[in-house]
Amino acid sequence: xxxxxxxxxxxxxxxxxxxxxxxxxxxxxxxxxxxxxxxxxxxxxxxxxxxxxxxxxxxxxxxxxxxxxxxxxxxxxxxxxxxxxxxxxxxxxxxxxxxxxxxxxxxxxxxxxxxxxxxxxxxxxxxxxxxxxxxxxxxxxxxxxxxxxxxxxxxxxxxxxxxxxxxxxxxxxxxxxxxxxxxxxxxxxxxxxxxxxxxxxxxxxxxxxxxxxxxxxxxxxxxxxxxxxxxxxxxxxxxxxxxxxxxxxxxxxxxxxxxxxxxxxxxxxxxxxxxxxxxxxxxxxxxxxxxxxxxxxxxxxxxxxxxxxxxxxxxxxxxxxxxxxxxxxxxxxxxxxxxxxxxxxxxxxxxxxxxxxxxxxxxxxxxxxxxxxxxxxxxxxxxxxxxxxxxxxxxxxxxxxxxxxxxxxxxxxxxxxxxxxxxxxxxxxxxxxxxxxxxxxxxxxxxxxxxxxxxxxxxxxxxxxxxxxxxxxxxxxxxxxxxxxxxxxxxxxxxxxxxxxxxxxxxxxxxxxxxxxxxxxxxxxxxxxxxxxxxxxxxxxxxxxxxxxxxxxxxxxxxxxxxxxxxxxxxxxxxxxxxxxxxxxxxxxxxxxxxxxxxxxxxx
Amino acid sequence: xxxxxxxxxxxxxxxxxxxxxxxxxxxxxxxxxxxxxxxxxxxxxxxxxxxxxxxxxxxxxxxxxxxxxxxxxxxxxxxxxxxxxxxxxxxxxxxxxxxxxxxxxxxxxxxxxxxxxxxxxxxxxxxxxxxxxxxxxxxxxxxxxxxxxxxxxxxxxxxxxxxxxxxxxxxxxxxxxxxxxxxxxxxxxxxxxxxxxxxxxxxx
Numbered sequence: 001x002x003x004x005x006x007x008x009x010x011x012x013x014x015x016x017x018x019x020x021x022x023x024x025x026x027x028x029x030x031x032x033x034x035x036x037x038x039x040x041x042x043x044x045x046x047x048x049x050x051x052x053x054x055x056x057x058x059x060x061x062x063x064x065x066x067x068x069x070x071x072x073x074x075x076x077x078x079x080x081x082x083x084x085x086x087x088x089x090x091x092x093x094x095x096x097x098x099x100x101x102x103x104x105x106x107x108x109x110x111x112x113x114x115x116x117x118x119x120x121x122x123x124x125x126x127x128x129x130x131x132x133x134x135x136x137x138x139x140x141x142x143x144x145x146x147x148x149x150x151x152x153x154x155x156x157x158x159x160x161x162x163x164x165x166x167x168x169x170x171x172x173x174x175x176x177x178x179x180x181x182x183x184x185x186x187x188x189x190x191x192x193x194x195x196x197x198x199x200x201x202x203x204x205x206x207x208x209x210x211x212x213x214x215x216x217x218x219x220x221x222x223x224x225x226x227x228x229x230x231x232x233x234x235x236x237x238x239x240x241x242x243x244x245x246x247x248x249x250x251x252x253x254x255x256x257x258x259x260x261x262x263x264x265x266x267x268x269x270x271x272x273x274x275x276x277x278x279x280x281x282x283x284x285x286x287x288x289x290x291x292x293x294x295x296x297x298x299x300x301x302x303x304x305x306x307x308x309x310x311x312x313x314x315x316x317x318x319x320x321x322x323x324x325x326x327x328x329x330x331x332x333x334x335x336x337x338x339x340x341x342x343x344x345x346x347x348x349x350x351x352x353x354x355x356x357x358x359x360x361x362x363x364x365x366x367x368x369x370x371x372x373x374x375x376x377x378x379x380x381x382x383x384x385x386x387x388x389x390x391x392x393x394x395x396x397x398x399x400x401x402x403x404x405x406x407x408x409x410x411x412x413x414x415x416x417x418x419x420x421x422x423x424x425x426x427x428x429x430x431x432x433x434x435x436x437x438x439x440x441x442x443x444x445x446x447x448x449x450x451x452x453x454x455x456x457x458x459x460x461x462x463x464x465x466x467x468x469x470x471x472x473x474x475x476x477x478x479x480x481x482x483x484x485x486x487x488x489x490x491x492x493x494x495x496x497x498x499x500x501x502x503x504x505x506x507x508x509x510x511x512x513x514x515x516x517x518x519x520x521x522x523x524x525x526x527x528x529x530x531x532x533x534x535x536x537x538x539x540x541x542x543x544x545x546x547x548x549x550x551x552x553x554x555x556x557x558x559x560x561x562x563x564x565x566x567x568x569x570x571x572x573x574x575x576x577x578x579x580x581x582x583x584x585x586x587x588x589x590x591x592x593x594x595x596x597x598x599x600x601x602x603x604x
Numbered sequence: 605x606x607x608x609x610x611x612x613x614x615x616x617x618x619x620x621x622x623x624x625x626x627x628x629x630x631x632x633x634x635x636x637x638x639x640x641x642x643x644x645x646x647x648x649x650x651x652x653x654x655x656x657x658x659x660x661x662x663x664x665x666x667x668x669x670x671x672x673x674x675x676x677x678x679x680x681x682x683x684x685x686x687x688x689x690x691x692x693x694x695x696x697x698x699x700x701x702x703x704x705x706x707x708x709x710x711x712x713x714x715x716x717x718x719x720x721x722x723x724x725x726x727x728x729x730x731x732x733x734x735x736x737x738x739x740x741x742x743x744x745x746x747x748x749x750x751x752x753x754x755x756x757x758x759x760x761x762x763x764x765x766x767x768x769x770x771x772x773x774x775x776x777x778x779x780x781x782x783x784x785x786x787x788x789x790x791x792x793x794x795x796x797x798x799x800x801x802x803x804x805x806x807x808x
Contacts, residue, residue, distance in 0.1 A: 006670065033668035033795065035802035057783050097781060097807065099799055102667070 006031070010101070013054060013077060018116040030107045036098040044091040049082035051102040058098035064090035067588075068475065070581060071095065075574060083108055149232055149246055150225045152261065154254030157182055157245065162190075162213035166201065169212045182245065182252060183216040189252065190216035191245070222247045223256070230308055232256055238315045276319040282327075282381055285320060297556060306549040307520055314348035318436045320385070321358075325437035328378040333370060336363040338438040339378075342394065346432035347502070347517050349548070355390040356382055357429055359401035361408060361442040368404060375402055394429055405442055409449050416453050419463050427464065431506050432517045451513040458511070462598040465507040468591060469600060471495040475584040493551045494565040497587045501544055504594045519544060532593070540590060543583035550580060620742040626713065630746055633718040638663040638750070640722040640801060642793040643729045646680065650731045654680045655705070658712050658733070659790025661798055663722065666806050668798045674715045675791045677702035709736045720748040724773055724797045727751070752776070752797055755804045776800055 007028055011017050019027065033056070036042065042060065043049040053060070054077040062069045062078070069090055072078050082088040083105055103111070112118045158178040160169040162185050169192070173181050183190040192215055200206050200215040221239055223232050225248040232244055242258040279285045296309060318341070325339050343357035344350040360375055362368050379397035383389060396402055403411070415427040431450075435443045454461065474496040502519050509522045512529055516522050520541050527537035550572070555564040569577055595601060618630050641660040647653035660674040679702045703711070712733070723729050726749050734744040753771045756779075760769050777784050777796060780803045784796070 030671050033670050033799070035666050035668075035799065035806055037807050057781065097803065099782065099803075101670075 006101075009056075010054065013075060015117050019111075019114060023111070023114060027103070027107070027111065031101050031103055034098075034100055034102045036094045036100075038094055038097055040094040040098070042092040042094065043079060043082050043088045045088055047088075048086060049079060049088060049105070051104050052080065052083055052108040053078055054101040054103070056099045056101060058100070059095045060092055060098060061095045062090045062092050069588075070475070070585060076578075080108075084112070148225075149223055149227050149229055149256060152229060152256065154246055154256055155179065155260075157252045157254050159184055159189075159252060160212060162186075162211065162216070164212050166197075166206070166208040166210055166212050166215065170197075170208070178255065179257065180243065180255060181212065181216075182220070182255075183212055185213065188218065189220040189245070190218045191220055192216045220245055222252075224248070225253055229261065233261060234308065234312055234315070236261070237312060276316065276323055279323055282384060285323065285385055296552070306552050307545055309552070310349050310548070311518075314345065314350065317345065317350070321436045324378055324381050324385075328374045328381065329371075329438075330374070333366075333374070334437070335439055336366045337361060337371060338435045338440060338442040339396070340433045340435050340443055342429045342433050344432075346434040347519055348434070349502075349519060355394075356387045357390055357394045358396050359394070359430075359433070360396045360403075361438075361446065362402070362404045363439070363442060364405050366404070368402065371402060392425075392429075394426075405445060408446050412446070412450055412453060416457070416460060419460070424464055424467065428467075428503065428506065431510055434517050447515060450510070454510055455513070458598065461507055461511050462600060464510070465504065465594055465598045466600055468500040468504045468507075468594055471499065473497060473500070473584050473587050473591070475581065475588065490566040490568040492565050493547055493554065493567055497547045497584055498544070498551065500587055500591060501540065501547070504590060505540075507594075508597075536589075536593075539586045543586040546579045546583045550576060614746055617743050617746055622742040623740075626741055626743075629713060629718055629743075631718050633720065635717070635719055636664060637669075637719050638722050638801075639716050639719045640668075640794045640798040641716070641726070641729055642723060642790045642797060643732055644790050645732055648728070650728065650735060653732075654678070655732050655736070656680065657790045658708065659792070659794045660712070660715060661791065661794045662719070663798050663801065666802060668795060668802065670795065673791050673795075674712065676708040676711055678705050678708045679703065680705075705736055706740060709733070709740060713737075716747065718747060720750055721745070722750045722752060722797065722801050724752050724776075724793075724800070750801070752800050752804065756780075756800070759804060780804065 007024065010027070010031070011024065016024070016027075034053075036058075041047060042053070055072055055074050057074055059074075060072045060078065062072070079088065079092065082092075156176050156178055158169075158173045158176045158180070159182045160172055162183050169181050169183075179194070181192040183192060190213065192212060196215050196217060201208060204215075206214055221235065221241060222245045223235060225246050235244055236242070236258055244256050245252055246254045246256050276285065296313065321339065321341065325334070329337070338361040340346070340359050340361060341357065342359060343355070345357060356379075360371060362371060375396040379395055389395070394401055412427075412430075415423045415430075433443055433447075471492075474491040505519050505522045505526070508514075508526055508531060509516070512526065512531060514522055514525045514529075516525055523532070523537050523540050523544075526532050527534060532540070550567060551565065554567045569580065572580065614630070621627070621630075639660050639662050641658065643658050644656045645653050646656060655678050657675065657677045662669040662672055702708075721730070730745055730749065737743055737745060753776065756776050757769055757771065760779075773793075774784065777800065780800050782796060782799045782803060
């Protein structure tokens with residue numbers, strides 16, 4: 001550990017690598033090593049911080065309001081805030097004999113002259129989080145995440161007036177060499193594709209001298225020029241279209257073709273979607289199974305945020321459900337029921353195939369028996385496609401989850417009054433419902449009923465919310481994280497963090513009658529309604545993203561479903577570990593918020 | 605009685621001092637600091653072998669003042685033995701910027717002053733240095749000496765009264781939970797020894 005080795009160590013700690021060699025040289029001449037025995041109080045409200053500490057060995061805990069807020073280990077440093085703002089939020093106490101570098105306060109403040117370093121330490125949580133994430137993604141290739149619609153080749157847009165004749169429009173189209181014609185109405189746009197020409201002119205018998213608006217389709221699907229390409233891909237997959245019109249400030253600037261987009265990404269997500277649509281029989285769908293995992297892996301290595309990956313997968317999964325529904329349910333019956341997905345599928349958050357949680361709502365007055373056989377068949381096919389069986393038997397094959405609207409309403413009433421664990425659990429699953437096939441209005445009716453039932457019922461809501469306190473956040477003694485010996489020194493991401501966040505947000509959404517089921521969208525809605533402020537909302541979203549992302553990685557590596565929620569923090573990279581720690585801190589903050597909001601300490 | 609003998613010895617040593625400029629070595633130390641030293645030598649025989657480099661670092665209270673480390677390479681009369689190169693990794697090439705022994709020792713004495721010395725098998729390092737000071741100034745190092753392996757022994761023997769205590773440097777490092785941070789050189793070893801010293805004396 002000569003001066004050179006020390007220098008290397010300091011350099012390996014972000015953001016010190018940003019310092020110029022000269023600044024670093026000067027810094028090295030000012031660093032001392034200190035030893036503090038266990039239990040030493042380093043900084044507290046009454047004991048102002050005198051130095052910036054970088055841990056060589058040992059650990060230090062920060063305690064706020066009697067609870068361990070965070071734990072610092074070898075390679076970690078603390079506490080810039082205490083030095084810059086001359087106040088500490090908590091007590092810093094040595095947990096395990098500490099050997100650390102010390103940069104004296106004056107020297108540290110001098111260091112702040114460096115713009116990069118200053119920037120890093122002065123930013124608040126969210127920004128720092130983003131900063132760290134950017135830093136981490138620099139090491140991977142992320143063209144996927146950053147490329148925007150304007151980065152890719154756009155076709156010219158052929159825009160014609162609605163009064164123009166079909167013939168002259170076609171001439172104009174030929175001149176501009178475009179695939180589609182965009183029709184301009186007084187205050188809106190429509191589109192004419194080759195299919196429209198074939199079906200309405202050639203087969204439908206409309207004369208080519210007629211005005212073009214007669215064959216145009218309204219509701220142009222557009223995307224902003226500065227939006228991410230990824231969102232364009234998502235849009236195409238969801239709507240099943242081959243092109244989107246690109247706008248800039250309400251002006252049409254071009255057309256983005258699916259083919260160009262796909263060649264840009266060279267992955268198969270849309271191809272999978274097309275294949276699902278084209279599938280005639282179960283075997284066609286089965287053949288696609290392997291592509292899913294490859295898609296996740298390739299998207300992830302390209303640095304795509306997990307929330308986009310899960311959304312994409314959800315829309316693909318929905319397509320499969322819809323396809324199977326079409327295959328199993330007779331067309332005459334399709335309008336009289338609604339197939340709903342619940343749980344993580346309903347929230348559009350499942351990644352690797354998770355348990356199926358589905359149900360069927362049947363229109364009042366229609367014979368429920370008619371649906372028995374088709375639903376059994378649907379369930380059989382899902383199992384065959386590799387959608388795992390639900391442990392709690394929440395599936396359309398179970399009579400309990402196949403009932404009429406009226407019967408569901410009674411069930412909801414029962415859930416509201418009877419506060420058994422089972423009721424709360426079923427209610428939680430049902431709250432995340434999303435309709436994938438059939439008549440969506442049936443689900444809407446039930447949702448309205450649900451919201452009416454829970455209006456101003458804070459007592460019941462508190463009872464539901466209480467579940468978030470069932471599991472402790474795994475942040476404390478060992479290496480900063482509480483790990484489970486019986487699980488190979490790992491921690492449970494789902495119990496430890498994701499559950500509390502998802503369930504808490506779900507309960508808040510129920511209270512405020514929010515229809516969205518996706519956790520991130522719910523958080524945004526809650527923010528719009530003023531329930532939580534902007535900073536907190538962003539913190540929650542970032543934490544959720546971090547936890548999901550680490551979990552996704554674990555899932556890809558896990559051998560079976562039970563294992564997939566467990567991770568060993570020691571195997572994470574330092575940056576991920578820091579992000580995870582920060583996320584757990586936010587989870588703790590959220591739990592406190594919920595306890596206060598629903599007065600959980602008074603609920604038995 | 606013991607004090608008397610050591611004072612007597614010290615006085616005797618002081619009388620031999622040839623250069624009045626080094627009187628400071630005998631003054632009472634008021635800095636409150638300790639100096640941890642380590643040397644790299646051509647071999648283990650103080651009579652024949654020579655010092656290649658000296659590393660030292662100060663300790664004050666619970667801090668190792670790495671901001672004020674001392675390191676010097678000394679020129680030697682003999683070729684460096686190829687066996688010892690393997691241990692200390694100091695090649696003849698590394699000594700091309702080395703100081704003459706006289707310059708190096710003077711710098712070292714100025715750094716150390718009359719502060720107590722701390723080391724691992726300090727006796728060896730001191731007797732190596734004494735060889736030079738005797739020749740140059742007529743004296744041996746008068747500083748108080750603190751042996752870390754002795755402190756370690758005293759602390760450990762109370763735990764395992766009849767046991768054999770392994771006093772190897774690496775073992776002590778490990779038992780004290782101190783990170784072994786790579787390269788074997790004088791400053792490096794001095795810093796690690798300083799960590800052992802702090803751990804052994806400041807631990808509650």
